[in-house]
Amino acid sequence: MSSGFAPAPGDAAVTAVARTGRGFALLGAVQVVLILAITMLSPALPAIQSDLGLSGAQLTLVSAAYGLSFSGLLMLGGRLADLLGRRRALVAGAAVFGLASAAAGLGPGFAFLLGGRFVQGVGAALAAPAAMSLVRSLYPDDARHARALAVWGGLAGFGATAGMLLSGTVSTWVSWRWAFVVPVVVSLAAVVAARRLLPAGPAPVRVKLDVPGAVLVTAGLTVMSYGLVQAGERPWGAGVVWGPVVAGVLLLAAFAVVELKVADPLVPLGFLVRRHRATALWAVFIGSAGMSTIFFLLSLYFQEVRDASPLLTSAAFLPFSAAQVVTGMLAGRLIGRFGGRAVMVGGLVVAAGGLVLIGQLGAASPYAGAMLAGLIVFPVGIACVFSGSTVVALEDVEDSRAGLAGGVVNTAMEVGPTVGLAILVSLATAHASGLRDGGEGVASATSGGYAFALLLAAAAFAASAVGSAVALRGRRHGARTPVPGASEARPPVTVAVANGERAPLSPPRRR
Incomplete structure (x- = not known):
């Protein structure tokens, strides 16, 4: 006689699905908070400078320290995820990230904050590629994996926006130090729950580092x-x-x-130069550069030109966040219907239009006009860019290289803001100086410089859309998310190519 405690087969399947969903939610929370940490201090920088008595150079170092270590170590972090094991690398990275966050938030002065931010980046560089590669372990089926990646691609943009909202709210109502509570809590959850919710992944790769x-x-x-x-x-x-x-x-x-x-x-060059992957990595690079430029320039515009508080500055990005979340929820369906390439290219076009709208700003421009329209249009485009490019970049990646692939994608996402901001901020500053020399007031010249940089970014996005469409023209393999049970879901025949990578040969299509 049955004891009554053994679950029915259907119940076991439901339990497995629920556990997979919770595992993905945990990985998604880690990814969001790793990106959130990039922007979480931006609106609070004036308060940090005042509280700790920092010079302009010290404030710049505090702002940049996380990104410096994060972007610099991501390639190594991706390889270590393959060498040490994905879950183990995630737990180790989350532990380092969480401890560093606590040190940065509790530290009494500049040295603790700077060191904490730098070590945060070290932990993030280990955790981020491991988290992305574990998505493959959770969803080994190609169709579900592609849909999960589409959602994953939108998490980065949401994390960056969430960092802005968190910083402005916390620095206004309590203290900027409380912003570090969120990274500590999420890191602790990852360390505690990883073994229960996440698979270990494939056996570590036995190669020399x-x-x-x-x-x-x-x-x-x-x-x-x-x-x-x-x-x-x-x-x-x-x-x-x-x-x-x-x-x-x-x-x-x-x-x-x-x-x-x-x-x-560490990174086989043949892995990087494949046409579809290089194109997708460029889209990730320019997408992150454009989004960080909007956050940086508009934060300064609202606070310096329009004299808004950090809280109001954060509130101005609420429509941006809402549009991004909604688009991210629909990205999987869009990619399933139109393919990652089309969604990525279309996203670049839409994002360019959003930049054009925001680029109409002036010293007295109303928020409820072109500005608001741009803050809705741009995130729709950028969510499609990140989702589509993530799917395209990870096409045909062998499971043993999932950590490497995660490191490469995240590197493009981290280097983009550094390079993009350096170029566009310099151009904005130079253009504003020219306007001031021509007799315009400070507010008008500053706004003109920001608008100039944003319109140049729009041109770069439009050119990237054209270049991506040409580079991926005629590409059929992986263009759409396969449907389970359909004939196209058969695994592709592969042949060995340089650096040990296996290139797919799509089976002949039925006519």
Whole structure:
């Protein structure tokens, strides 16, 4: 006689689905908070400067420290996720990120805040690629994996917006230090629940770590990013700008040479240069650059030109966040119907239109006009860009390289804001200086400089849409999310190519 405690087969299936959903929610929360940490101090920077008595240079370092270590170590973090095991890498990265967040929030002065932000980035660089690769372990079926990636791609934009909202609200009502509570809580949840909700993933890859490559790419990205960060406050001719940028480029060139020679490269160059992947990575890069530029310039515009409080500045981005969330929820269906390529290219076009609308701003422009329209249109486009490009970038990736793929995608997302801001802020500053020299007032000239930079970004998005459409023209494999049970869901035949990667040969289509 049955004891009554054994679940029916249907109940077991429901339980498995629920557990998978909770696991994905945990991974999504980690991804959101890792991106949230980039923008979580932006509206609060004036309060931080006042509380800790920081100079302008110190404030810049505090703002940039997280991104410097995060972007510089992501390639290494992605490889370590494959070498150590995905779940183990996620737990280790979340633990480091959470402890560093607590230190930054509780520390008494500049050194603690700066060190905490830098170590936060170290933990994030280990956790982010592991989290993305675990999505494959949760959803091994190609169709469900593609839909999950579509949702995943939209999480980054939501995290960045959430960071702005959190910072402005907390710094207005309590203290900017309370913003670090969210990263601590999410990190603790990941450490505690990972073993129960997440699979361990495939066995760790037994290959030798490419130490020279890891050192070169980490040093190159970090040094170059530091120089680009300085370009926001100093002319490009200053030694503190061009010196690190040139040094970083040389280190990255040396990294490329090393990767061509070693038996087990950190990042096989053939993995990066495949046409669909390179195109998708560019879309991630320019998308993150455009979004960070909007956050940075509009935060300054609302507070310096329009004299808005940090809370009102954050509230101005609420429509942005709402549009992004709604589009992210629909992204999976859009990709299932039109394919990742079409959604990515269409998103670039829509985002360009949003930038044009926001670029109409002036010193006295009403919020409820072109500005508000742009803050709704742009996030619709950028959510499609991130979702579509994530799916396209991870097409045909072997399971053993999922961590590497996650590191590469996240690197494009982190380097984009650094490079984009350095270029666009410099152009905005130069254009504003020219307007002031021509006799315009400070507010009008500043707004004109910001508008100029945003319109240039719109042109870059439009050009990227055209380039992406041309580069991916005629590509059929992986264009649409396969439907379970359909003939196109058969695994593709593969052949070995350079660097051990397996290129798909799509089976002949039935006519």
